[in-house]
Amino acid sequence: MVTIAYRRRVDKGLCMARQSVQELESAVLEAVQELGEVEYETLSNELKDTGYGAALPMLRSMKHNGQISMRLERGEDGVLRHLVGPAQGEGIPF
Amino acid sequence: MTVDFFLVIQDAKGMTSRVEIPFPNNVSLSALQTNIPSIAGLVQDLVTGGLVGAGFTVNIDLSAASGDFSGWGPVASLASDVQEKAEFVARTVNGFLKRINLPTIDEGIFVPQSPEVDMTDPAVAAFVTFLEDGIGGAGGVFPVDSRGEDLVTVVEASENWGKRRR
Numbered sequence: 001m002v003t004i005a006y007r008r009r010v011d012k013g014l015c016m017a018r019q020s021v022q023e024l025e026s027a028v029l030e031a032v033q034e035l036g037e038v039e040y041e042t043l044s045n046e047l048k049d050t051g052y053g054a055a056l057p058m059l060r061s062m063k064h065n066g067q068i069s070m071r072l073e074r075g076e077d078g079v080l081r082h083l084v085g086p087a088q089g090e091g092i093p094f
Numbered sequence: 095m096t097v098d099f100f101l102v103i104q105d106a107k108g109m110t111s112r113v114e115i116p117f118p119n120n121v122s123l124s125a126l127q128t129n130i131p132s133i134a135g136l137v138q139d140l141v142t143g144g145l146v147g148a149g150f151t152v153n154i155d156l157s158a159a160s161g162d163f164s165g166w167g168p169v170a171s172l173a174s175d176v177q178e179k180a181e182f183v184a185r186t187v188n189g190f191l192k193r194i195n196l197p198t199i200d201e202g203i204f205v206p207q208s209p210e211v212d213m214t215d216p217a218v219a220a221f222v223t224f225l226e227d228g229i230g231g232a233g234g235v236f237p238v239d240s241r242g243e244d245l246v247t248v249v250e251a252s253e254n255w256g257k258r259r260r
Contacts, residue, residue, distance in 0.1 A: 041216045056214035060222065064247065070223050072132075073231040080132040080229065082220040 024055035025062065032068050037085025040070070059084065096242050097121050099130075101137055102147035103197050104170050110146065111176040111197035113137065115225075115237050117150075125233040126150060133235075136224050139217035140180070142171040143198025174198040180211050181254035184225050186243035194225070195254055204253065211251035222248045 031046050032038075047055050063070045069088045074080050096116035104110045115133070117126060134145050176197040184192045205212045212218060225245050228236030237245055 040219050044214070044216060059219070060213065060248075070219075071227055072136075072220060072223050072229045074129065074132050074229055074233075078131070080135060080220075082216070082223055 020054075021058070024052060024058055025067070027052035028055045028058065028062060028068065032084065032086050035085075037069070037083050040082040040084050043084045096238055096240060097123070097126065097150050099126060099133070099150045099237075100148065101134060101145055103137075103141055103143040103176065104146045105143045105174040105176045105198045106170045106172045107175070109176045111143075113194065113196055115194060116192075116240055116242070117235060118238050118242050121235060122233065123150065125235055128233050129229050129235045132229055133224065136217075136221045137196060140200055140203055140221055141196055141198045142174040142200045143176065144170040144174075170198070177255055179254045179256055180204075180251060182211075182222070182225060182248055183250040184239075184245040184248045186239050186241070187246050188243055190239055190241065190243060191249075192239035192245055195256070199253075209253040211253075213248075213251065218251070222251070 027047065027050065031043060031050070031052075035043065035046065043059075044056060047053055059068065059070065062068045066087055068084060068086065070082070070084050072080060072082055096119055098114050098116050100112050100114045102110050102112055130148050134148060138145055178199055178201070179195045179197050180199040180203065182194045182196070184194070186192060203211055203215050203218050213222060225237055225248055228234055239245060
């Protein structure tokens with residue numbers, strides 16, 4: 001009985017976590033589709049303003065999964081910009 | 095063989111410490127030199143100390159802090175201390191680990207009540223992207239480990255209080 005109860009709690013927790021991750025990922029993908037390639041801070045503020053600030057720690061894993069792009073580029077004005085945007089090229093389906 | 099790019103960071107007590115970031119031996123030295131302000135800017139955003147020098151093959155005096163180097167320079171915060179470091183650990187394409195310690199780290203980049211670096215902080219996120227993907231575009235530069243292996247993923251970043259280097 002103890003084992004079953006423990007498993008149920010774990011299953012419930014995992015289920016809730018999975019649902020939450022999907023919701024946060026969708027929020028990120030919607031934001032980058034809407035905003036296009038923008039500076040990290042702009043996207044960060046957008047996610048916080050819309051109540052999805054918890055998605056920020058997921059940005060790097062989403063980059064590694066090929067769902068979004070993140071890059072540093074030095075503009076012609078010499079200013080370095082940290083850009084986040086829609087995926088560029090083939091990514092790994094999540 | 096790699097080209098070791100380094101930054102010299104000074105704290106409020108005048109103590110200095112070096113941060114080294116390797117690049118492949120085929121890196122364009124002119125590209126590296128062009129990107130010194132950018133790389134230094136990425137680090138400056140994370141530390142409270144002052145950047146007083148940088149170099150690879152030729153030492154470059156940054157004390158003038160003018161021109162391309164304006165906006166950062168050897169002005170150390172009174173709270174800066176070279177013994178207060180954050181260690182960024184990156185994994186290479188073949189699984190080796192490269193550790194980069196930033197002295198005089200700004201304690202504001204840590205998750206409150208935690209030794210972990212807040213990876214969502216814009217300054218941290220930019221530095222992590224630099225380690226993983228370098229600076230793209232024309233004349234881009236891409237850091238590697240001491241074997242010349244590309245850094246692929248930053249796996250950890252946390253407090254690493256340690257001894258000062260002279």
